[in-house]
Amino acid sequence: MIEVRDLRVSYGGRPVAEVPELDVAAGESVAIVGESGSGKSTTLLSLLGLTEHAEVSGQVKVCGVDVMTASQKALRELRGARAALVMQSPQAALSPATRLGTLMRRALRLHGRDDPERAMAEAVEAVLLDPAILRRYPHEVSGGQAQRFAIALAIALGAEVILADEPTSALDVTVQAEVVGVLRRLRAERGLALLLVSHDLALVSTIADRVLVMKDGAVVESGPAARVLAEPSHPYTRELLEALP
């Protein structure tokens, strides 16, 4: 679902992210961890061609689309349906005067989906939300509900890949667990591929199969999550683990 080779992203000639290899298969979950400014978000955004004003080189394929050579139209289609970006605070991206159901219905119609009502009901159920939420406005739902709604919208539009940038860091701990539970379930039941950016190693240990550790724009360690978190080989990974509460 995601294949990256020799990705290099620079701003004004300054390299900010270099990723030699990153693969995420269907049903797999990979996390990129590292401190603030290490290049995690830049890496994620570059996979959908969303790093404006950056110099990007290497090979990037997402859902079979060659992101480096694809037309703007092909990239819009990729982002609009097959590969969804889930951000830290989805509420900010939702139109405040539009009910959630109206918003989802519009998005489904825009993408020419048959039977939007059924797709909406299925997606809302898949993220364990009460369908009554579709009658609410964005300010009437909690952060955790908004995040699950953002995931439901991605599912309804047919996402095969979810790229999530700190999807739970704006939420409190119990709500974080709900969102992670939903992502794990979707991965297991629908074979969703998940690429997650997080500075939260406790979260990562509950969801990721593999981990890439980034520092100052470079991948310093990567491997199975259980191995990297239990027996880190790089001093920086050990530092991150020691910083855990």
Ligand SMILES: Nc1ncnc2c1ncn2[C@@H]1O[C@H](COP(=O)(O)OP(=O)(O)OP(=O)(O)O)[C@@H](O)[C@H]1O
């Ligand atoms: N649009 C931009 N123009 C110039 N530099 C940028 C731009 N976006 C990011 N950078 C720089 O790239 C580097 C990596 O930033 P990035 O946001 O990818 O890190 P991060 O690990 O995701 O951190 P955070 O967790 O704080 O988001 C930083 O030094 C940042 O200042």
